[in-house]
Amino acid sequence: MDARRGDWIQTYTLKQFWPLDPRPEDVDIQDIGHALSMQCRFTGHCHTFYSVAEHCVRVSERAGTLMQQIGGFSHDVMRAMQWGLLHDAAEAYLVDLARPVKHDESMAAYRRAERQVMIAVRAKFGLVGGLPDEVKDADNDLLWTEARDLFPSCHPAWTWRGEPLAERIQPMTQPEAKAAFLARFSVLFGAEVAR
Structure with missing residues (x-):
């Protein structure tokens, strides 16, 4: 095997994963589903545990709805839902950073x-094209919905860039979120996944 850049992490499925030298063959949906279900949104500052995996399931559902509303063809709807589910997949291997840190020039x-990592994820699961606008819009819709439902109240400095969804979020447990993520993957990608 040729030399890899940087060092590796051990994943949930006992694989080696090189975050600075990712390859499609190292990506595993079990690792992604498990790790995202263990990570809390808002760097853990919400009033109850709410996983990145559940967020991804909800973004996937919302992206499909948005694509249907604009009259997207069935393959466009499927593509938006697939991208929605995996839009934060890199966080399974790198963790997420708070937006103010992540977007700083030093990062x-x-x-x-x-x-x-996302290039490796795209290649592994055959994601086509770039991140659809409907996924970006769904991600923002969920951000505002999550802020409304997961904090006792929002700081007055929040700048609302969308309308929270009518549906109120009742967070899943970690095992429920992992199962929901992997079940949705099975449906969207036509692949049986052990849960």
């Missing part, structure tokens, strides 16, 4: 690493 290396 360019982190953003490059995140892009490289």
Whole structure:
């Protein structure tokens, strides 16, 4: 095997994963589903545990709805839902950073690493094209919905860029979120996944 850049982490499925030298063959949906179900949104500052895996399931559902509303073809709807489910997949291997940190100019290396992991994820699961606008819109819709439902109240400095969804979020447990994520993957990608 050729030399890999950087060091590796051990994943849930006991694989070696090189975050700075990711390859499609190292990506595993079990690792992604498990790790995202263990990570809390808002860097853990919400009033109850709410996983990134549940967020991804909800973004996937919302992206499909948005694509249907604009009259997207069935393959466009499927593509939006697939991207929605996996839009934060890199966080399974790198963890997420708070937006103010992640987008600071000093974090360019982190953003490059995140892009490289997403390239490996795209290749592994056959994601077509770039991140659809409907996924970005769904992600923002969920951000405002989550802020409304997961904090006792929002700081007055929040700048609302969307309308929270009518549905109120009742967070899943970690095992429920992992199962929901893997079940949705099975449906969207036509692949049986052990849960």
